Amino acid sequence: MIGINVGDLQPQLAHLRDVDRRLGQLEARVYETQNQRVALESLYHDLSRSRDEWTLAEVEQALLIASQQLQLAGNLKAALIALEAADARLARMDRPQLGALRRIINRDIERLRAAPQVDISGMALRLDNIMNQIDALPLAMEQRPVRSAPESVPAGANVWQRVWREAKLDLRDLIRIQNVNKPEVPLLAPDQGFFLRENLKFRLLGARLSLLARDQASLETDLKAASDWLTRYYDDTNKTVAMAQSTLKQLLNSRNVD
Numbered sequence: 655m656i657g658i659n660v661g662d663l664q665p666q667l668a669h670l671r672d673v674d675r676r677l678g679q680l681e682a683r684v685y686e687t688q689n690q691r692v693a694l695e696s697l698y699h700d701l702s703r704s705r706d707e708w709t710l711a712e713v714e715q716a717l718l719i720a721s722q723q724l725q726l727a728g729n730l731k732a733a734l735i736a737l738e739a740a741d742a743r744l745a746r747m748d749r750p751q752l753g754a755l756r757r758i759i760n761r762d763i764e765r766l767r768a769a770p771q772v773d774i775s776g777m778a779l780r781l782d783n784i785m786n787q788i789d790a791l792p793l794a795m796e797q798r799p800v801r802s803a804p805e806s807v808p809a810g811a812n813v814w815q816r817v818w819r820e821a822k823l824d825l826r827d828l829i830r831i832q833n834v835n836k837p838e839v840p841l842l843a844p845d846q847g848f849f850l851r852e853n854l855k856f857r858l859l860g861a862r863l864s865l866l867a868r869d870q871a872s873l874e875t876d877l878k879a880a881s882d883w884l885t886r887y888y889d890d891t892n893k894t895v896a897m898a899q900s901t902l903k904q905l906l907n908s909r910n911v912d
Contacts, residue, residue, distance in 0.1 A: 706747060706749075709743050709744075709746070709747055712740075712743055713740045713743050713744060716736045716737070716739050716740035716743070717736070717737070717740055717759075719732075719733075719736040720732075720733040720734075720736035720737050720740070720762075721733075723736065725867075729774065729775065730766055733766060734763065734766045734767065737759055737762055737763050737766065738763060740759055741756060741759045741760060741763065744756050744759070774865060774866065774868075777865055777905055777908065778862050778865055778866065780901050780905065781858050781861055781862045781865070781905070782862070783901075784858055784880075784898045784901060784902070785855050785858045785859065785862075787894055787898065788851050788854055788855050788858075789851060790894070791851075791884075791888055791889075791892065791894060791895050791898065792888065792889045792892050792895070793847060793850075793887055793888055793889065794886075794887060794888055794889050794890075850883070850887060853883075854880060854883050854884075857876050857879050857880040857883070858876070858880055860872065860876040861873055861876035861877050861880065861905075864876060874906065877902055877905055877906050878906065880902055881899060881902040881903065881906070884898060884899050884902070885899065
């Protein structure tokens, strides 16, 4: 029988206990590392999901801006820029499930690029300029004939000759005969002149709203009514009136806005 000295086993036992303690520490660290890895993966997914949600919110905002620019301002260029920005954000996400949305956006981009470019903003500004000039435009009934130069009095004229000359001037001012281009110049009371100007402003404002809404039929109706009123009631010999009439005719002859 072999005898075992317990004292000789003490170092081995101490070593085994140390190894066991270290294994326990390693297992604890491995478990802690796994927990940290799971937490980091969850955080990464949360951040990725938040980033995707933020990007989708930006895309939604860009599409809303494009719709507003088309419906409210008729600005094709701004709408096209907004759609291209939305498509670029979706492309950076690189999500296959967003392919259908990208195809729709690209189809709208191609339609806008192929659409005729109508200067809606410029046309609206021209209508605004006419509206701002309405109160200053002279009516046809306010037109006055050009006064002729008074007759000169001879140097040696006597008192009766001077009195006769003044009497002729007074009589000439009482009755004037003038050729007019319009056969009948409408006469308006002061309050009727005020309402005419206000109604003309409303017609031009309606034309502006129809222009922005791309309502071609209403636009033509309002422009024709405004042009007819200018021709009938206003002094077409006035330069500002003539320019306003010319602008309205140009807008009527412009390309369709619908």
